[in-house]
Structures are given as C-alpha cells and as structure tokens.
Amino acid sequence: MIGLSLLLILCKFFLGWGLEILFPKEKSIFEEEFVSVVIKVDPKKIKELSLKANGSEIPLKLEERDTYCKTVKIKPGENLIEVRAVDGKGKVRVKTVRIFMVSQVFPEGNVPPKDFKVFRFHTSRNESLCAKCHKLNGEQETCKSCHPKLIERKFQHPPAVLGCTLCHTGGKDSKYAWAEPISETCYLCHGDRKETWLKKKYIHGPPSTGRCNICHNPHSSEHRFFLRKQILDLCTTCHSEKRVEKHPLSGFVFGSAHPISGKPDPARPGRELTCTGCHNPHASNYRFFFQNDYSGEAILCLRCHKK
Numbered sequence: 001m002i003g004l005s006l007l008l009i010l011c012k013f014f015l016g017w018g019l020e021i022l023f024p025k026e027k028s029i030f031e032e033e034f035v036s037v038v039i040k041v042d043p044k045k046i047k048e049l050s051l052k053a054n055g056s057e058i059p060l061k062l063e064e065r066d067t068y069c070k071t072v073k074i075k076p077g078e079n080l081i082e083v084r085a086v087d088g089k090g091k092v093r094v095k096t097v098r099i100f101m102v103s104q105v106f107p108e109g110n111v112p113p114k115d116f117k118v119f120r121f122h123t124s125r126n127e128s129l130c131a132k133c134h135k136l137n138g139e140q141e142t143c144k145s146c147h148p149k150l151i152e153r154k155f156q157h158p159p160a161v162l163g164c165t166l167c168h169t170g171g172k173d174s175k176y177a178w179a180e181p182i183s184e185t186c187y188l189c190h191g192d193r194k195e196t197w198l199k200k201k202y203i204h205g206p207p208s209t210g211r212c213n214i215c216h217n218p219h220s221s222e223h224r225f226f227l228r229k230q231i232l233d234l235c236t237t238c239h240s241e242k243r244v245e246k247h248p249l250s251g252f253v254f255g256s257a258h259p260i261s262g263k264p265d266p267a268r269p270g271r272e273l274t275c276t277g278c279h280n281p282h283a284s285n286y287r288f289f290f291q292n293d294y295s296g297e298a299i300l301c302l303r304c305h306k307k
C-alpha cells in the first residue's frame with residue numbers, strides 16, 4: 001500500500017513537471033487565518049517560482065533546495081492558493097489549491113461547500129515529509145517554527161505562548177488534536193466562570209454549544225479578550241438588525257435611539273459603551289442576558305444612570 005501511494009505521488013510529481021503543492025490539500029477546511037503552504041520543486045528544472053494567495057503575491061526566494069514553505073493569511077470563505085513556476089526553457093507551470101476557512105461569525109465562512117473536508121496534518125506519515133529539515137519532537141519551540149503567526153497578533157492568550165499542548169493533548173486523527181467540547185478545556189483554567197455561568201437561568205445560544213471559539217480565538221487576536229471581531233461587529237453578525245440605529249430602547253428614549261458606541265461606558269471605567277455594557281455575552285438571570293441580572297424596569301438603567 002505504502003509503495004503504491006509513494007509511486008502515485010512520484011508520478012504526480014513528474015507529470016507536474018517538477019512542481020507540486022504538498023500542503024494544503026485541495027478542498028481542505030481550516031479554522032485559523034494562517035495556513036502553511038509547502039511546495040515541492042525539482043531544483044534542476046525550475047528557474048523561477050512565485051506564490052499567490054487570493055491574487056496577492058507572496059515573495060519567495062529561489063535557493064538550492066527542493067522544498068519551499070510559507071505561512072499565508074487566508075480569509076473566511078473560499079481561498080485560492082496559486083503557485084507558478086518557470087522552467088529553463090521558459091515554460092510556465094501553474095498549480096492551484098482551493099481551501100475554505102470556516103467561521104460562525106463571518107457569513108461568508110458559515111457553510112463550507114459539501115465536498116470540502118477538515119484536514120489533519122499531524123500524523124507520522126505527513127510529518128515524515130518534513131523531518132529532513134524540521135525538528136518534530138513535540139517541544140514548544142518547534143511549534144513556533146511552523147506556526148509562528150498564531151501567537152503574533154496583538155493580544156496573546158497566555159497558554160498559547162506557554163504550551164500549545166495544554167489544549168492540544170492529541171487524539172486519534174492527529175497528535176495535536178483538541179478535546180471537544182472545547183469549553184471543558186477552557187474551564188480547566190477558567191473554572192470560576194463555569195461556576196457562575198452554569199448557575200444562571202439563561203445561557204446565551206453560542207456559548208451553550210460548548211464552542212467558546214465561535215467568538216474567542218484560542219491563540220491570539222487583534223481584539224481584546226481574544227475576540228474574533230470587535231464586540232459591536234461580533235454581536236451584529238448574528239443580530240444584524242441591531243446594527244441599525246434604532247436599537248436599543250427606541251421609544252424608551254423619546255423616540256430616538258440610545259447610543260450603543262462612541263461614548264464612555266459610565267459603569268466600566270476605561271471602556272467604550274458597547275453591546276456588553278448592557279448584555280452579558282455568556283449568561284444571565286434575565287432573559288435578555290442583562291449585565292446586572294436586571295429584574296425590573298429601571299435596574300439596568302441605574303447601572304449607568306445613577307440619578
């Protein structure tokens with residue numbers, strides 16, 4: 001079996017005139033916005049090499065080797081990776097792969113096409129293709145050599161910096177799989193939240209699924225609390241009608257709308273007013289998930305309007 005698939009790979013390689021995209025695989029699904037592209041070339045044939053992700057060029061320097069690796073940034077939804085090579089006779093070869101980034105908080109990433117599949121890299125067989133040049137002994141430093149960008153965004157989640165395997169404990173299809181539901185892993189360190197939230201009368205739909213990573217990036221983010229989007233954008237992805245200026249409390253506030261941003265939040269020094277000034281994103285004892293477990297008309301308002 002192994003002999004046969006090796007033969008197939010070799011055939012594909014030579015039929016591709018010395019150019020092959022080893023990873024990512026065609027029609028694979030990812031959840032992070034960074035993906036490793038690994039290109040195999042025949043250095044004797046190829047004289048020029050270039051890489052594009054969704055049309056934008058990513059510089060590659062041709063050297064004396066047969067494997068080129070690059071981390072590329074992808075966007076929610078479908079992405080096109082394109083590799084172009086020119087051989088000694090000036091002939092152009094092009095290889096492409098299409099991949100999909102899923103996300104519940106970007107409409108274009110909600111539903112992958114039916115024939116796309118989740119891909120798992122960390123099997124002994126895949127790793128053996130890299131062992132010539134990369135250390136694969138599972139130490140923290142080695143993770144960064146292939147996944148540098150995951151912890152380079154502005155706000156870094158401490159465990160991702162300290163030890164990837166705190167969450168990636170491994171499973172049957174990957175050495176570094178993570179346990180589901182992911183909330184149980186989150187609660188190993190954030191157990192105090194589990195205590196409070198699960199005692200509340202109402203739990204918000206998305207966190208109740210156990211997929212905390214719908215809204216939080218487990219590794220790092222450009223936004224505070226490692227959110228995948230700024231709060232107002234995050235909430236209005238699913239509650240799009242709340243984008244319009246009317247909410248909240250139109251009618252309450254003399255026919256015009258109550259501000260939802262652009263003003264300081266009187267109850268949270270240093271923070272701007274946003275949806276979470278009034279609504280708890282996780283759980284509450286009141287049905288609209290009000291922050292102070294609002295139980296009567298004026299209580300929520302008193303959080304910010306003391307008089």
Ligand code: HEC
Nearest residue numbers: 035036120121122130134138139142143146164168174176
């Ligand atoms: C030789 C490069 C390389 C090294 C070293 C490496 N990875 Fe990966 N890893 C990959 C590639 C390629 C993928 C596929 C996803 C991608 O393109 O980013 C991947 C995917 C993953 C995934 C998703 C599950 C899977 O198996 O596809 C996890 C989790 C992961 N790596 C964790 C780690 C951790 C933890 C370490 C360090 C102990 C590590 N990786 C070291 C290349 C590497």
Ligand code: HEC
Nearest residue numbers: 022036038065066067069070071129130132133145146148
């Ligand atoms: C012939 C040697 C060689 C092989 C084989 C090889 N790599 Fe690399 N890889 C490198 C070198 C050298 C770098 C350092 C970055 C650079 O200058 O291109 C690198 C860097 C990387 C990076 C980081 C790229 C970035 O943008 O920071 C990833 C991811 C990676 N390799 C994945 C892999 C995977 C996965 C495999 C196996 C399928 C693999 N490599 C096989 C030589 C190799």
Ligand code: HEC
Nearest residue numbers: 030031032143147151159160163164166167178182213218
């Ligand atoms: C706090 C827990 C946690 C830590 C720590 C963590 N991860 Fe993850 N990781 C996850 C979860 C949950 C996912 C599931 C997909 C997602 O939300 O991105 C994931 C997914 C991944 C993926 C696959 C992304 C994809 O596109 O499908 C890679 C690669 C990965 N992690 C690498 C790492 C590396 C490398 C580190 C250390 C630098 C690390 N992780 C640390 C929880 C964690």
Ligand code: HEC
Nearest residue numbers: 158159166167182185186188189190212213216218225226
């Ligand atoms: C191995 C321990 C560990 C695990 C597992 C873990 N975290 Fe954390 N997390 C921390 C530490 C340490 C901090 C920084 C201290 C703090 O703010 O609580 C932090 C901070 C946070 C913060 C910011 C808190 C704030 O007030 O600024 C969020 C949000 C968060 N984690 C979410 C998650 C999610 C979601 C998961 C599961 C995918 C998770 N964590 C899993 C250790 C962990």
Ligand code: HEC
Nearest residue numbers: 183186187190193206207210211212214215225231276281
């Ligand atoms: C609907 C999106 C969403 C989901 C799903 C979600 N969170 Fe959050 N989380 C947020 C937002 C928004 C904030 C920032 C709250 C604020 O502005 O005070 C936050 C803040 C946090 C904080 C820091 C502040 C606090 O309230 O303690 C932690 C820790 C946290 N989340 C953990 C989790 C865990 C664990 C899960 C899974 C059980 C989860 N989150 C699921 C949106 C979400």
Ligand code: HEC
Nearest residue numbers: 104105203204205206234235238275276279281287288289
């Ligand atoms: C991934 C989609 C998603 C995101 C993101 C999201 N929500 Fe929700 N939200 C839901 C769903 C589904 C429900 C209905 C189930 C329920 O009541 O929990 C809901 C219900 C609610 C309700 C109660 C509505 C009612 O009529 O009772 C409020 C209030 C709310 N969300 C506020 C927020 C806020 C604030 C944020 C941002 C922190 C947010 N949501 C982010 C999906 C989402």
Ligand code: HEC
Nearest residue numbers: 232235236239242248249258259260274275277278279288
């Ligand atoms: C100043 C406080 C406040 C802010 C800020 C706020 N809300 Fe509300 N929200 C309320 C109140 C009060 C209600 C209940 C209105 C009622 O009684 O019908 C409500 C109701 C809701 C409901 C459920 C009822 C409905 O109309 O569907 C959703 C969903 C919701 N808000 C989402 C959001 C989102 C998303 C944001 C940010 C864009 C936000 N809210 C900002 C106070 C606020």
Ligand code: HEC
Nearest residue numbers: 252253258259263264265266267273277278300301303304
């Ligand atoms: C999270 C904090 C917060 C909550 C809760 C809140 N508000 Fe406000 N409200 C504000 C901020 C900030 C402003 C803008 C003040 C300014 O323009 O300087 C505002 C403005 C107003 C105004 C316009 C008049 C003025 O003072 O500028 C009215 C009326 C109002 N709110 C009524 C309410 C009512 C009624 C509730 C309860 C249903 C409520 N608010 C809940 C923060 C809040």
